[in-house]
Amino acid sequence: MQANRAASKALCSLLSRLAGSDVYKNVIVEKGGADKLVNLSARFSDDPLVLQEVMSIITTLCLRSPENAARVIESGAGDLAIQTMKKFPQSDQLQRSSCFMIRNLVVRMQIAENRKILLNNGIEQLIRRAKQTHKNCKAAATDALRDLGLDNYNL
Template sequence: MVCFFYFRITALAGNDDVKRQLVKSGIVPIIVSLLTRYSSNPTASTLTLKCVAALTLREQGHSKEFLENGAPEAIVECLKIHPDVASVQKNGCWAIRNMVARCREYNSKFHELGIQSILDRSYDKFGKEFGFDVKSALRDLECEVKLDEQWTGKGVQMQQ
């Protein structure tokens, strides 16, 4: 039943008008409460982080509401509790990125919570699977990001 709730919220949040209505209806404190209460459950954490990511996508006001309701602490706690669960780490990156992408002033809260070292560890463990997502979160948090040079252009000469 709980999984159905998460799937419905995430699916409904795909529509921007519905997403705005969900947030207006007071769902943010409920989502943060669920994330805090069930943080030890990797499935619940994964699904709740996915809801946070969906509800904050392209919505600066929603990000502010999540921040004011304690989402950064809950997100970071989930990432700390489940360092070996790829789905928690990936959805946590999405939630963080969506919260700070349009609101860089919220970065400081995540930095206070030590997010860079947590995401660096996540990249070391899951970089091949979803390294781009981790780097996107780090970039939007204005952290130091190690970029890989994928093409150097060596070995080819240009003709004039």
């Protein structure tokens, strides 16, 4: 299992670098990469380092790409953020990464469907808790709340 963790982290590191390119990030999503990343996170749901890497990649895959964000949310990335925030409330890095990922999942969406799904599943309370609990989450949480369409995002 340890070898699988090391291989998973190495794969995530490589994908993270590739996802920095708009061309590659689109190919990753088109070839089912988001589904595979969410599956990987389920397999290593107790490993904060793997989860951190997966969320970082997903954040990058959705950056300035509403099409990718729509596909990624269908893969279960919103559930990944919610589950991670619930499971690791004391991990400031995972909380911050979740906020960044949520923001990129909803920021450029013309249709509010992603926002509704996440809000109906309780993401607002989790983001507010992260914002209050962890100093380094404040800006990321504020941005996520704003881009979720909430009026009182500065509270």
